[in-house]
Amino acid sequence: METVARPEAGQVGVRAEACAVRGLTKSYLVGRGAKATTVEANRGISLDVHPGEVFGLLGPNGAGKSTLVRQLTGLLRPDSGSVEILGHDIVRHPERAAHLLAYLGQESTALDELTVSLAVETTGRLRGLTARQARAVRDELADELGLGPILARPLAKLSGGQRRLACFAAALAGERPVLVLDEPTTGMDPVARRAVWTAVDRRRRELGTTVVLVTHNVIEAETVLDRVAVVDRGQVIACDTPGGLKALVDGDVRLDLVWREDPPLHLPFVAELAGRALANGRRWTVRTAPEQARELVAEVTSGPAFAALDDFSLSTPSLEDVYLLLGGHQVEGWAAS
Numbered sequence: 001m002e003t004v005a006r007p008e009a010g011q012v013g014v015r016a017e018a019c020a021v022r023g024l025t026k027s028y029l030v031g032r033g034a035k036a037t038t039v040e041a042n043r044g045i046s047l048d049v050h051p052g053e054v055f056g057l058l059g060p061n062g063a064g065k066s067t068l069v070r071q072l073t074g075l076l077r078p079d080s081g082s083v084e085i086l087g088h089d090i091v092r093h094p095e096r097a098a099h100l101l102a103y104l105g106q107e108s109t110a111l112d113e114l115t116v117s118l119a120v121e122t123t124g125r126l127r128g129l130t131a132r133q134a135r136a137v138r139d140e141l142a143d144e145l146g147l148g149p150i151l152a153r154p155l156a157k158l159s160g161g162q163r164r165l166a167c168f169a170a171a172l173a174g175e176r177p178v179l180v181l182d183e184p185t186t187g188m189d190p191v192a193r194r195a196v197w198t199a200v201d202r203r204r205r206e207l208g209t210t211v212v213l214v215t216h217n218v219i220e221a222e223t224v225l226d227r228v229a230v231v232d233r234g235q236v237i238a239c240d241t242p243g244g245l246k247a248l249v250d251g252d253v254r255l256d257l258v259w260r261e262d263p264p265l266h267l268p269f270v271a272e273l274a275g276r277a278l279a280n281g282r283r284w285t286v287r288t289a290p291e292q293a294r295e296l297v298a299e300v301t302s303g304p305a306f307a308a309l310d311d312f313s314l315s316t317p318s319l320e321d322v323y324l325l326l327g328g329h330q331v332e333g334w335a336a337s
């Protein structure tokens with residue numbers, strides 16, 4: 001098996017970025033003949049992912065996140081621009097990507113006919129582990145991710161969440177310095193999701209693994225993310241730490257009100273609030289200054305409106321609020337949970 005050198009500190013003057021992307025563009029041709037149209041999925045994306053950080057890509061469905069990560073992994077060739085992984089030019093040498101990174105894509109078809117045990121073991125073997133090492137890694141991952149009960153079952157026969165967890169385990173078999181995960185927790189229950197975030201955090205802390213993470217689970221992922229790029233319509237519209245991004249909406253808090261039935265619009269302050277709230281069924285969301293939020297909470301909890309309330313909560317801004325502030329369009333599929 002070909003080995004690919006990992007540039008060390010000092011070897012190339014400055015330490016290579018884990019991923020360095022410059023001016024990346026990628027379009028798809030959709031349809032045929034005269035009806036063919038072009039979808040510009042990535043429109044000049046540049047970003048650096050530093051070694052050892054967990055870097056998140058956030059954005060609504062169709063923003064271009066998967067297109068971006070598939071170019072990082074050498075699976076998709078950019079129309080223009082450059083991609084370097086640990087100093088290696090992945091556009092010129094896409095075959096090197098497999099030695100430098102492990103990729104969990106959105107599809108699992110390649111492993112579907114294998115049992116979970118064999119899928120993890122085989123991936124480890126393909127990444128250069130001996131048979132004994134691959135079995136040991138499989139057992140460790142089974143313990144770490146709670147895969148014991150499904151180890152002997154073929155992936156094709158598992159539930160969506162179980163299959164996703166098995167594919168995540170396979171991605172971790174046979175250590176790679178960079179881990180690229182495209183929506184790893186899709187379909188998972190809370191226990192499995194927590195196991196994934198704990199495993200990601202552990203690899204960063206104990207092995208110094210760099211993680212590039214596409215996720216819609218903004219609030220959960222926030223606990224492991226070092227930096228975040230917000231992608232919208234093929235472009236990076238912001239890139240910073242979660243704290244740095246949230247400072248953009250600092251000062252405001254978010255008040256969520258859930259009405260039992262119809263909101264009591266005959267109450268003047270509720271009628272006034274209706275004009276400012278983002279309504280989603282029975283849930284109203286209002287962004288407001290903290291002092292005003294206190295007054296609003298006092299009013300809804302002490303007056304006649306309280307009887308009409310099912311639930312309410314006051315929270316500090318989330319990355320979702322940042323995204324909305326930055327001009328991202330709210331679409332189905334962009335969820336904060």
Ligand SMILES: Nc1ncnc2c1ncn2[C@@H]1O[C@H](COP(=O)(O)OP(=O)(O)OP(=O)(O)O)[C@@H](O)[C@H]1O
Pocket residue numbers: 028029030039040041059060061062063064065066067068
């Ligand atoms: N193989 C393809 N052929 C044609 N168009 C495509 C193809 N793959 C993606 N697209 C289009 O490119 C755009 C970006 O898609 P992409 O999958 O990169 O977005 P995404 O941010 O990963 O979305 P999601 O959150 O839904 O996974 C979308 O408009 C999508 O419809």
